[in-house]
Amino acid sequence: MKNLEQSEVVNYPADRAIKMQGKDVKVFYGEKQALFDVNIDIYDREVTALIGPSGCGKSTFLRCLNRMNDTVDICRIEGKITVDGEDIYERSVDPVHLRARVGMVFQKPNPFPKSIFDNVAYGPKIHGLVDNKTDLEEIVETSLRKASIWDEVKDRLDAPGTGLSGGQQQRLCIARAIAVRPEVILMDEPCSALDPIATAKIEELIHELRENFTIAIVTHSMQQAARVSQRTAFFHLGHLVEMGETDQIFTNPEDERTQGYITGRFG
Amino acid sequence: MNTTVGSDHIVTAYDQDLDELYRLISQMSGLVETQFANSLKAVDSRDEELALKVKQRDKEIDQLESDVDAAAIRLIALRQPMADDLRFIISAMKAASDIERIGDYAKNIGKRTLVMSQFPAMPVMKSVVRMGQSVQTQLRDIFDAFLAGDEEKAMQVWEKDEDIDAHYTSLFREILTYMMEDPRNITAASHLMFVAKNIERVGDLATNIAESIYFTKTGESLADRPKADASKYESLD
Numbered sequence: 001m002k003n004l005e006q007s008e009v010v011n012y013p014a015d016r017a018i019k020m021q022g023k024d025v026k027v028f029y030g031e032k033q034a035l036f037d038v039n040i041d042i043y044d045r046e047v048t049a050l051i052g053p054s055g056c057g058k059s060t061f062l063r064c065l066n067r068m069n070d071t072v073d074i075c076r077i078e079g080k081i082t083v084d085g086e087d088i089y090e091r092s093v094d095p096v097h098l099r100a101r102v103g104m105v106f107q108k109p110n111p112f113p114k115s116i117f118d119n120v121a122y123g124p125k126i127h128g129l130v131d132n133k134t135d136l137e138e139i140v141e142t143s144l145r146k147a148s149i150w151d152e153v154k155d156r157l158d159a160p161g162t163g164l165s166g167g168q169q170q171r172l173c174i175a176r177a178i179a180v181r182p183e184v185i186l187m188d189e190p191c192s193a194l195d196p197i198a199t200a201k202i203e204e205l206i207h208e209l210r211e212n213f214t215i216a217i218v219t220h221s222m223q224q225a226a227r228v229s230q231r232t233a234f235f236h237l238g239h240l241v242e243m244g245e246t247d248q249i250f251t252n253p254e255d256e257r258t259q260g261y262i263t264g265r266f267g
Numbered sequence: 268m269n270t271t272v273g274s275d276h277i278v279t280a281y282d283q284d285l286d287e288l289y290r291l292i293s294q295m296s297g298l299v300e301t302q303f304a305n306s307l308k309a310v311d312s313r314d315e316e317l318a319l320k321v322k323q324r325d326k327e328i329d330q331l332e333s334d335v336d337a338a339a340i341r342l343i344a345l346r347q348p349m350a351d352d353l354r355f356i357i358s359a360m361k362a363a364s365d366i367e368r369i370g371d372y373a374k375n376i377g378k379r380t381l382v383m384s385q386f387p388a389m390p391v392m393k394s395v396v397r398m399g400q401s402v403q404t405q406l407r408d409i410f411d412a413f414l415a416g417d418e419e420k421a422m423q424v425w426e427k428d429e430d431i432d433a434h435y436t437s438l439f440r441e442i443l444t445y446m447m448e449d450p451r452n453i454t455a456a457s458h459l460m461f462v463a464k465n466i467e468r469v470g471d472l473a474t475n476i477a478e479s480i481y482f483t484k485t486g487e488s489l490a491d492r493p494k495a496d497a498s499k500y501e502s503l504d
Binding site for chain 2: 223250251253258259262264265266
C-alpha cells in the first residue's frame with residue numbers, strides 16, 4: 001500500500017486480474033472540479049469499498065464507472081476508465097449496454113411499480129437475453145435466489161415489488177441488477193435506509209455475490225466497509241488519498257487524513 | 268490527555284473513555300514500580316515487614332488489571348475503535364497483563380525475602396539487588412515511554428535488556444559457587460537464585476511492553492529480541 005496522491009503504482013498480489021481501472025480521472029461539474037487525478041484499480045471478484053466524508057467524490061467516482069454521470073448536463077469527465085481494458089467512454093460504447101455489464105444498486109430501494117416477477121424480468125427482456133417464457137422464469141428464479149430473497153417471495157411473484165419491506169426491496173433491486181448478468185455491480189450506500197438485520201442480510205449477500213461478480217461499494221459506514229470489502233479506497237476533497245487492503249487501512253493506515261477519518265477525528 | 272496522535276475525537280465521550288484507560292494504566296504502572304522497588308529494598312535490608320507489605324498489596328494490582336480489561340472491552344464494544352485507537356487499546360490490555368505479572372514477581376520476591384532473612388546474608392545479595400536496580404530503571408523508562416507514546420525510548424529499553432540477561436547469567440554462576448562452597452548456603456542461595464530469575468523476567472516483561480509501544484506507534488511488530496541469557500547452558504564442573 002502506498003499513498004496514491006502522486007499517482008504511484010500500487011503493488012497488489014498478482015493472482016487477481018484488474019477488472020476496472022481509472023486513470024487520471026478528473027470530473028468537473030461546470031467550473032467546479034469534483035475529482036482530481038484519481039488512479040484506481042478495481043480487482044476482479046473482489047469487493048472494493050469507497051469511503052470518505054460527504055462531498056469527497058466517492059459517489060461521483062462510482063457513477064463514472066457506468067457512465068451515470070452522462071445524464072448530468074454540466075458534468076465533464078477527463079482521463080480514462082476501462083472495463084477489461086476497454087475504454088468505457090469511447091464513442092462506440094453504448095451506455096445502455098455498458099450499464100448491463102456494470103450494474104448499479106442505489107441508496108434507496110427503487111423497485112418499479114410492477115410485480116416482483118416483472119421487476120426482475122424487465123432487464124433480461126429489454127436486453128434480449130431470453131427468447132421464451134421458460135428461460136425468463138428460470139432467470140427470474142435464479143436471480144431472486146442469488147439475491148437471497150427467493151424463499152420470501154416465491155409464493156407471491158405477482159404482488160407489487162413496492163409492497164415488500166425496505167430490506168426485501170433492496171434485495172429485489174439486487175436481483176434485478178444481477179438478472180442482466182452484469183460483470184460488475186456498483187452499490188451506492190445500499191444499506192443506509194435499512195435496519196441492522198436487513199443490513200446484515202445485504203452484507204451476507206455481498207459476500208456471496210463476490211464469487212461471481214466484481215463489486216464496488218460506496219458506504220458511509222466504516223464498519224460496513226471493514227466487514228464486506230477486501231480493498232478500501234479513502235477519498236478526501238476529490239482526491240484518492242489512500243488505497244490498500246482493507247485490514248491494513250483499518251488497523252494501520254498510512255496517511256494521517258485516513259487515520260483521522262476512520263478514527264472519528266474529523267468529518 | 269491520551270497518547271494518540273492527531274486532533275481530538277468528534278465524540279468527546281470517546282476521548283473520555285480513552286483517557287480513563289490511560290489513567291488506569293498510569294495508576295497501575297505507578298503502583299507496580301513502587302512494589303518492585305520495595306521488594307528490592309526488602310531483599311537489601313532484610314526487611315520482613317516491608318516484604319510482607321509488598322505481598323499484601325499485590326491484590327490492588329490484580330484489581331487494576333481487571334479494571335483495564337473492563338474499560339478496554341467496553342471501548343471495543345461501544346466505540347468500534349479503528350487504527351491507532353484500536354492499537355492503543357489492544358496494547359493497553361497487553362501491557363496491563365505484563366504489569367500484573369511484574370506485580371506477581373515483586374510479590375514472589377517479597378515471599379522469598381521472608382525465608383532468606385532467616386539465614387545469614389551472602390555478599391552476592393548486593394549484586395542481585397544491583398541487577399534489580401537496573402531493571403527498576405528499565406521499568407521506569409518503559410512506563411514513561413508508554414504514557415508518552417515514545418517508541419524511541421521504548422526501543423532503548425528493549426535493547427538494554429541484553430545487558431540484564433548477561434548480568435543474570437554471571438549471577439547464576441556466582442550463586443552456584445556459594446552453594447558448592449558450603450551446603451548450608453543452599454536454602455538461601457536457592458531462594459536468591461529465584462529472586463534473580465524473577466528480576467530477569469521483569470526485565471523481559473519490560474521488553475514486551477516496549478514491543479506493545481512500538482506496535483501502537485507504528486502498527487508493526489518488532490522482530491525477535493536479541494537474547495543474552497545463557498544461564499540455561501551454565502554448569503560448574
